[in-house]
Amino acid sequence: MGRFKKAKKTKAPATVLFTSEKNDEGKRQNCVYAQCHLSGYSVGPIWGHKDASVKRALATLTEECDCPARFHQNKEQQGMRRA
Numbered sequence: 001m002g003r004f005k006k007a008k009k010t011k012a013p014a015t016v017l018f019t020s021e022k023n024d025e026g027k028r029q030n031c032v033y034a035q036c037h038l039s040g041y042s043v044g045p046i047w048g049h050k051d052a053s054v055k056r057a058l059a060t061l062t063e064e065c066d067c068p069a070r071f072h073q074n075k076e077q078q079g080m081r082r083a
């Protein structure tokens with residue numbers, strides 16, 4: 001016990017994917033997905049390509065991801081950002 005368990009990583013790298021999906025009304029909309037590099041867990045779609053959407057995606061990832069990180073960091077971006 002002790003040393004290893006205490007050495008929690010506070011930040012985990014994540015990939016943010018900028019893409020688009022059809023919403024409930026069948027309209028194509030910009031959205032983002034975020035995926036944790038440690039666990040491979042991903043969340044999305046989070047609608048929009050703006051900073052607020054990226055933040056929300058990373059916050060949602062932190063809530064749902066199983067890795068010990070307290071934050072997820074936008075380390076890598078994929079796709080085309082239209083914002």
Ligand SMILES: [Zn+2]
Pocket residue numbers: 012036037038039065066067068069072
């Ligand atoms: Zn994670």
